[in-house]
Amino acid sequence: xxxxxxxxxxxxxxxxxxxxxxxxxxxxxxxxxxxxxxxxxxxxxxxxxxxxxxxxxxxxxxxxxxxxxxxxxxxxxxxxxxxxxxxxxxxxxxxxxxxxxxxxxxxxxxxxxxxxxxxxxxxxxxxxxxxxxxxxxxxxxxxxxxxxxxxxxxxxxxxxxxxxxxxxxxxxxxxxxxxxxxxxxxxxxxxxxxxxxxxxxxxxxxxxxxxxxxxxxxxxxxxxxxxxxxxxxxxxxxxxxxxxxxxxxxxxxxxxxxxxxxxxxxxxxxx
Numbered sequence: 001x002x003x004x005x006x007x008x009x010x011x012x013x014x015x016x017x018x019x020x021x022x023x024x025x026x027x028x029x030x031x032x033x034x035x036x037x038x039x040x041x042x043x044x045x046x047x048x049x050x051x052x053x054x055x056x057x058x059x060x061x062x063x064x065x066x067x068x069x070x071x072x073x074x075x076x077x078x079x080x081x082x083x084x085x086x087x088x089x090x091x092x093x094x095x096x097x098x099x100x101x102x103x104x105x106x107x108x109x110x111x112x113x114x115x116x117x118x119x120x121x122x123x124x125x126x127x128x129x130x131x132x133x134x135x136x137x138x139x140x141x142x143x144x145x146x147x148x149x150x151x152x153x154x155x156x157x158x159x160x161x162x163x164x165x166x167x168x169x170x171x172x173x174x175x176x177x178x179x180x181x182x183x184x185x186x187x188x189x190x191x192x193x194x195x196x197x198x199x200x201x202x203x204x205x206x207x208x209x210x211x212x213x214x215x216x217x218x219x220x221x222x223x224x225x226x227x228x229x230x231x232x233x234x235x236x237x238x239x240x241x242x243x244x245x246x247x248x249x250x251x252x253x254x255x256x257x258x259x260x261x262x263x264x265x266x267x268x269x270x271x
Contacts, residue, residue, distance in 0.1 A: 030066060033087045033135035033150055035076055038063050043076065049261070052076040062092065083139050091131040091230065116267045118250040125245045128231040129155075129223055130180055153179045155187070155219055166196040175219035183239050187219035217241075 037043070037052060041061045044053040051058050052075060061074040071092045078084040116122060129149070134156075136147045142163055149156035155175035162169045175187035191207035207214075220239035225231030236243060251269040254260070262268040 031063070031072070031074075031089050031133055033089075033133060033148065035085050035087045035135075037061060037076065038074055041074075041076075043079075049077055049082070050079045063089070080137075080139075083141075084137070086136045087134070089133040090127060093230075115264050118254065118269060122250075123228075123232070124250055125248070126226075126228065126233045128225060128228075128234060131230055149176075151176060153181075155180065167194070169193045173216075173218045178219055180223040183220045183222045183237065185219060186216040189214075189216055189218070 031038075039061045041052050041054055043050045044058060045051065052060055054061060060076075063072050063074045064070070065072060072089045073092050075086070075088040075090070077086050117124065130153050132149065133152065134147070134149050136145075138145045144159075144161040144163075146159040147156055148159075155178055157172065157174040157176050159170070159172040161171075170190065170192050172190040173187040174190075177188060178185035189207055191205070193203065193205040195203055217238075217240050222237050224235045224237065226234030228234070236245070254269040256269075256271045
């Protein structure tokens with residue numbers, strides 16, 4: 001994939017440190033990505049991971065967009081204490097929920113998301129982004145990452161913060177200024193780096209005032225609807241570079257060092 005930006009740093013500058021990530025993102029169609037149930041659902045638990053329940057079943061809510069009358073799966077998982085939270089709305093009506101073409105994962109494969117979610121045929125990453133709203137927050141006390149896509153035909157905003165005893169930094173690229181049919185508009189970048197007092201005169205940095213030369217490619221891509229139900233299994237085309245999501249081996253990201261619940265042990269990735 002193409003780099004988000006290229007920077008030539010300028011030393012001996014003064015950094016401005018401020019918090020720019022929003023606490024909640026208001027989605028269009030009156031949906032709010034606030035990690036809260038909308039239709040009387042409750043948060044249950046599957047092993048150690050809280051999950052939005054529908055009645056006594058581990059199922060998402062089904063909510064209606066009052067502006068369009070379309071139904072959406074509403075999925076919430078995780079909690080702040082675990083360092084992982086995800087809130088998702090995805091248009092339904094294309095197939096069943098449990099994996100496969102046009103389901104909540106929007107994939108174009110042959111299904112299996114409920115059995116082998118890391119396999120190529122699970123549909124991982126193949127949803128039509130124009131039918132999905134999502135916010136995901138990951139944090140461990142030092143690193144904070146917030147991925148927010150709160151408009152159907154607008155790209156996401158990504159915020160990353162690092163807080164250490166001797167250094168703190170904030171990076172954000174907001175690509176919500178362009179649609180999935182626009183590969184000409186780069187995202188808006190905010191970046192600061194602040195070191196402890198002993199080092200601040202050497203390398204503090206503020207992208208807004210200290211940049212000498214930059215090329216921002218983040219946000220310059222399009223999505224073309226695919227042959228999967230609801231336009232899923234489509235193609236991302238980048239202004240520079242290329243990325244084939246079908247070529248990704250998702251199993252390599254499985255963490256074998258921690259207790260990781262797996263509903264079907266027979267298909268659990270092996271070290």
